[in-house]
Amino acid sequence: MTNKAVSKAKENMSKSIDVLRKELANIRAGKANASILSNVKVSYYGTDVPLNQVASINIPEARVLMITPYDKSSLDDIEHAINSSDLGLNPANDGSVIRLVIPQLTGERRKEIAKQVGKEAEESRIAVRNVRREAMDDLKKQLKANEVTEDEFHDVEDQVQKVTDSAIADVDKLAAAKEKEITEG
Missing domain, CATH: 1.10.132.20 (Ribosome-recycling factor)
Known part of the structure; x- marks a missing residue:
């Protein structure tokens, strides 16, 4: 016992x-890390789903995250979700992918x-x-x-x-x- x-x-x-x-x-440490987006929820056809379920997240450079949606029509929803989060990041939407530049701390x-x-x-x-x-x-x-x-x-x-x-x-x-x-x- x-x-x-x-x-x-x-x-x-x-x-x-x-x-x-x-x-x-x-917690963001000034380097690109996909886990900083783990709490971002995207409104996808009326349902809030984790970002990693509607897009792939890659790190092409040390301070850049590239988000490629599986469904291009969800691009604006993803951008809105990132803007609404408290991460303080500014997404750059080029029509096919979203780039997030992680600012130097x-x-x-x-x-x-x-x-x-x-x-x-x-x-x-x-x-x-x-x-x-x-x-x-x-x-x-x-x-x-x-x-x-x-x-x-x-x-x-x-x-x-x-x-x-x-x-x-x-x-x-x-x-x-x-x-x-x-x-x-």
């Missing part, structure tokens, strides 16, 4: 880290983005600590109900703390890597 608590905590912490990975992938913008990365990382740390707290609360209930001994309680407590420390170290590594990408980009 106690190994289940550790496994469950580890699984939930991994989910928190996966969410952070996805959030960090969506200013020092001020880099600081803003680094702050956003820090905020996302802190939210993940909080989520990891909440998982730890839930696991410990469950374990304390088991101890009160005499389902686990004092020794088992302390062993599992140590295991949960090790898993927590590892998860927070992973969060810190991800955040540091993204901040480095932003400051060097």
Whole structure:
């Protein structure tokens, strides 16, 4: 039963880290990266669908994204979706493809983005600590109900703390890597 608590905590912490990975992938770092368009939804025949389902996204140059719609009639809808997103990008529509030039980041913008990365990382740390707290609360209930001994309680407590420390170290590594990408980009 106690190994289940550790496994469950580890699984939930991994989910928190996966969410952070996805959030960090969506943060623009001054280089062309198709993942910055992952949250863009295009109104396609009255239904909002992800951009990557109605067009191919290529990176012909380091700071250029080229979007080629599968259906040329959706070109204006794609352009509108990009303009409506909060990405701050200006699509250039030439009638068959849309080009997005990723602007060079200013020092001020880099600081803003680094702050956003820090905020996302802190939210993940909080989520990891909440998982730890839930696991410990469950374990304390088991101890009160005499389902686990004092020794088992302390062993599992140590295991949960090790898993927590590892998860927070992973969060810190991800955040540091993204901040480095932003400051060097």
